[in-house]
Amino acid sequence: MALEHAILVSLLEQPGSGYELAHRFDRSIGRFWTATHQQIYRVLARMGTDGWITAEQVGQYGRPDKRRWSVTGTGHAVLTDWLREEVQPEAVRHELAVKVRGAAFTDRAGRVALLVEVARYRADHEAVLARYLAGERRDFPGGVPGDDRAALQHVVLRGGIAYERMVLAWLDDVLATLRGLDH
């Protein structure tokens, strides 16, 4: 498992509260590793008792106190060790691929419904791609490589962009195939 490690990376990039982490997981990191806030709070508590991270109470004006977590030396060492381990094959869950194959076992109306749904799904991915591209223009203007950290963040973002472009092209292929059935 690697939610702990994703959290370590995120906290090294920028210390923050569980709430903030949950939002980052909805935005940048989350596109490569999803997690809900409940999961994050539970894992943060365990990492805290294991001494990987420490919290600092931060009072705020007009809103609840938060606990800003940052990575300890132990946590940093844990991350370093993990980086040296074998990369596990991705656990892929492409529900849509299963549905497309399932479309062979439904009637014409069902296939039309799937077509509509695929079009909606495509629009979602188009929006994600637009967000990535906007983020790229904002954070990496001119393609100038800054420091190592920026270069690595950028290559991960380029991966996200390539993924979304690939998905969009494939969804067009799926739409054409669904339209071409029993014409």
Add this chain to the structure above:
Amino acid sequence: MALEHAILVSLLEQPGSGYELAHRFDRSIGRFWTATHQQIYRVLARMGTDGWITAEQVGQYGRPDKRRWSVTGTGHAVLTDWLREEVQPEAVRHELAVKVRGAAFTDRAGRVALLVEVARYRADHEAVLARYLAGERRDFPGGVPGDDRAALQHVVLRGGIAYERMVLAWLDDVLATLRGLDH
């Protein structure tokens, strides 16, 4: 959750035992929906008691009997209903993307180790692509569309091929980026 539905699709395409399903999940479907044999047996048992599938005992020469499962009318109806539901966003878990961002927080030796690991990982994906392409040549020669089922299986396979090609190109980008750090 959709392991049940992936199993329904697989059994509609071809009835078979839990053992056979586990192997299919390692080959074709499994690239889009992973599952271990223990998980499959448990879900098959539940689907059986729910009346979605029925088993037929098949004696074999020189090896244990197996239970060939096939989909009932109820199961078919369950699948049809599921196909009409909204497609959930994919749950992505790209461990490698997390590691690449984590590489900013390790030393030179750690980054070299990651580089070697990425190269190994790339070779795995190259092998998967080769297997997909071989499967495409075998099952869909000449690009001639057969029946609906074949057309849908083919478009899913094309998705797998596009995914692997995208991953390979991105891994080259990652390798170049890692090599370019602190030159």
Add this chain to the structure above:
DNA sequence: TCCTGCTATGCAACGAGTTGCACAACAAGG
């Protein structure tokens, strides 16, 4: 002969992940 590997099914225990709910204070708009 022994060991490894394949076909075939399954239990038990644990850890990961999801869903639903709760509390608390403030801000902003209708």
Add this chain to the structure above:
DNA sequence: CCTTGTTGTGCAACTCGTTGCATAGCAGGA
């Protein structure tokens, strides 16, 4: 004033998924 939304933390219950182990017969190579 009331509702909705945001920031912030967390428990409890449940399901899903993984890991380790067990059984059993046969095939094939060292």
